[in-house]
Amino acid sequence: MKILETTPKNTRKISIFWIEQLSKILRFREINVTIAFLILCVFFYWQSPNAFLKPANLAVIMRFVTTFGLLAIGELFVIITGGIDLSVGSMTALTGVITAILMVKGVGSIPPLGIPISIVIVIILSGLVGLWHGFSVTKLNIPPFIITLGTWLMARGLAAYITRGYPIVFETNFPFLSLGQGEIYQIPIMFIILVILAIISSIMLNSTTLGRHIYAIGGNIEAARVSGVHVNRIRIFSYVTSSILACFVGIMLASRLGQGTPTVGTAYELWAIAAAVIGGTSLFGGEGSVPGVILGAAIMGVMINGMVLLNISSYLQNVILGIVLVVAVIYDTLRKYRGK
Amino acid sequence: MTAAPIVEMVNIRKSFGAVQALREVTMTLNHGEVLGLVGDNAAGKSTLMKILSGAYIPDAGDIFINSRKAHITNPEDSRRLGIEMVYQDYALANNLDVSANVFLGREIVKWKLGPIGIMDKKSMEAQARNLLDRLKIEINSVRLKVEKLSGGQRQAVAIGRATAFDAKVIIMDEPTAALSVAAIGKVLDLISGLKSLGSSIIMISHRLEDIYEVSDRVIVLRHGRKVADCPKSGDIREFRERIVSYIIGARDDFSE
Numbered sequence: 033m034k035i036l037e038t039t040p041k042n043t044r045k046i047s048i049f050w051i052e053q054l055s056k057i058l059r060f061r062e063i064n065v066t067i068a069f070l071i072l073c074v075f076f077y078w079q080s081p082n083a084f085l086k087p088a089n090l091a092v093i094m095r096f097v098t099t100f101g102l103l104a105i106g107e108l109f110v111i112i113t114g115g116i117d118l119s120v121g122s123m124t125a126l127t128g129v130i131t132a133i134l135m136v137k138g139v140g141s142i143p144p145l146g147i148p149i150s151i152v153i154v155i156i157l158s159g160l161v162g163l164w165h166g167f168s169v170t171k172l173n174i175p176p177f178i179i180t181l182g183t184w185l186m187a188r189g190l191a192a193y194i195t196r197g198y199p200i201v202f203e204t205n206f207p208f209l210s211l212g213q214g215e216i217y218q219i220p221i222m223f224i225i226l227v228i229l230a231i232i233s234s235i236m237l238n239s240t241t242l243g244r245h246i247y248a249i250g251g252n253i254e255a256a257r258v259s260g261v262h263v264n265r266i267r268i269f270s271y272v273t274s275s276i277l278a279c280f281v282g283i284m285l286a287s288r289l290g291q292g293t294p295t296v297g298t299a300y301e302l303w304a305i306a307a308a309v310i311g312g313t314s315l316f317g318g319e320g321s322v323p324g325v326i327l328g329a330a331i332m333g334v335m336i337n338g339m340v341l342l343n344i345s346s347y348l349q350n351v352i353l354g355i356v357l358v359v360a361v362i363y364d365t366l367r368k369y370r371g372k
Numbered sequence: 373m374t375a376a377p378i379v380e381m382v383n384i385r386k387s388f389g390a391v392q393a394l395r396e397v398t399m400t401l402n403h404g405e406v407l408g409l410v411g412d413n414a415a416g417k418s419t420l421m422k423i424l425s426g427a428y429i430p431d432a433g434d435i436f437i438n439s440r441k442a443h444i445t446n447p448e449d450s451r452r453l454g455i456e457m458v459y460q461d462y463a464l465a466n467n468l469d470v471s472a473n474v475f476l477g478r479e480i481v482k483w484k485l486g487p488i489g490i491m492d493k494k495s496m497e498a499q500a501r502n503l504l505d506r507l508k509i510e511i512n513s514v515r516l517k518v519e520k521l522s523g524g525q526r527q528a529v530a531i532g533r534a535t536a537f538d539a540k541v542i543i544m545d546e547p548t549a550a551l552s553v554a555a556i557g558k559v560l561d562l563i564s565g566l567k568s569l570g571s572s573i574i575m576i577s578h579r580l581e582d583i584y585e586v587s588d589r590v591i592v593l594r595h596g597r598k599v600a601d602c603p604k605s606g607d608i609r610e611f612r613e614r615i616v617s618y619i620i621g622a623r624d625d626f627s628e
């Protein structure tokens with residue numbers, strides 16, 4: 033009897049010990065993501081020293097990081113409050129298409145609008161989509177997964193419907209194209225925009241009452257409510273932020289590609305969520321940071337780029353990225369285990 | 373001790389549909405007093421306290437705070453009058469640190485730009501530290517996340533949080549229900565400490581030994597009516613027997 037009782041207890045003790053040791057080493061999440069990122073950079077530089085650090089190649093990585101970094105920041109705002117936004121990929125397509133239509137073709141009898149007016153209009157439209165998400169989640173109590181899945185279908189369908197499936201092409205010298213294609217000192221303008229928006233959103237989450245309340249809602253929504261936090265208003269704000277960031281990406285991709293394409297951004301929402309998770313965001317809410325998700329996007333960007341440079345089959349690339357994602361989630365769980 | 377009570381609730385009535393939750397309940401709380409509020413489930417204790425904290429609006433009856441008629445229609449009104457409620461399930465955000473929880477919803481702001489305020493984290497941390505020291509709550513750092521604290525420490529933070537903003541009256545709903553024996557002792561010490569610092573406290577509890585230890589007076593509710601309002605007296609055994617007989621309906625001081 034005694035032996036039967038003690039054996040499983042001991043093994044459990046030992047496994048807890050190892051889990052604790054392992055998670056102690058891995059405690060500082062952002063530091064580890066940074067280290068992982070640097071190791072990857074060194075590795076790919078070592079493997080292909082001529083190509084990896086070339087300005088043109090770095091620009092490719094930076095554009096990738098911009099696209100998924102911005103979408104991931106939007107997801108971060110929503111995920112911290114305990115929600116999810118599946119619409120962002122489709123929203124990039126819809127907003128890109130609308131931008132192109134407003135700038136190139138005009139609507140009905142209205143002639144093409146100027147660049148700034150067109151941009152303001154798409155931003156307002158996507159803000160309304162975000163409002164709709166927030167309203168449905170807070171007032172109608174619809175699960176965010178479902179309401180944003182609806183938009184995921186509708187936005188993609190609408191983008192294809194209003195273009196009849198064809199891209200709307202800008203002329204090659206259209207000034208709007210410098211937004212996505214231009215560079216300053218070999219740094220893509222897109223990337224500079226990402227850095228500015230990342231700094232703003234990081235300050236917002238860390239140093240403002242708004243950011244604190246976003247985290248509080250993710251931690252304990254009832255506690256936030258009885259503490260006088262305007263819970264619904266803040267949740268709506270986070271969905272609006274996500275939609276507007278998706279709109280920024282849509283505008284930049286349209287500029288980058290020189291056309292508004294209804295097929296752009298397919299499955300980008302999933303890549304954005306993956307970047308957020310790799311960067312330490314908890315899908316249960318209450319945890320995650322802007323530097324984290326940018327690093328998550330950067331890890332994905334460097335890996336995809338590096339694997340292309342190393343001539344790794346694109347099928348295998350997906351397998352490897354999937355493994356990275358799963359490892360990140362397991363790591364997250366181990367860290368939680370230690371916290372308990 | 374001032375003569376006039378700090379809180380008077382007079383002839384409070386409240387119904388939920390056909391159910392009369394409170395029938396003309398009158399309750400007073402004196403300055404610097406710990407009042408125990410007991411009764412069986414659905415006796416109306418929580419309803420009465422939710423009326424005082426602004427979560428419910430009574431159908432009839434008046435509330436006086438320091439002898440002045442008060443109109444409490446929402447939790448903010450009640451808070452403005454210096455009434456704070458500590459909830460049974462701590463009502464803390466576990467992913468935030470102690471200082472963030474103490475100031476949740478009332479962050480100290482350096483400067484404001486429309487609805488967005490930049491927080492003054494340093495003064496919040498310093499004030500949270502002061503608060504813990506004043507109440508003798510043992511927590512190493514106000515930067516510790518609440519999820520790293522024990523149950524007793526969490527309840528202490530929740531109580532400390534309620535007292536942080538000049539609360540005159542603190543309502544505690546089952547503050548010891550979810551705690552270990554050792555933690556209960558600390559929380560009861562904390563309640564006594566608050567009393568000596570001048571707070572007036574209403575404590576709802578099923579644990580009569582806790583009521584006996586800290587309270588000066590006990591009110592018993594039964595089926596929405598007050599059946600007893602008496603100072604604490606006797607030893608714990610007599611006290612318990614007497615209170616239980618009120619709770620189960622064997623005694624009633626206010627029957628018509």
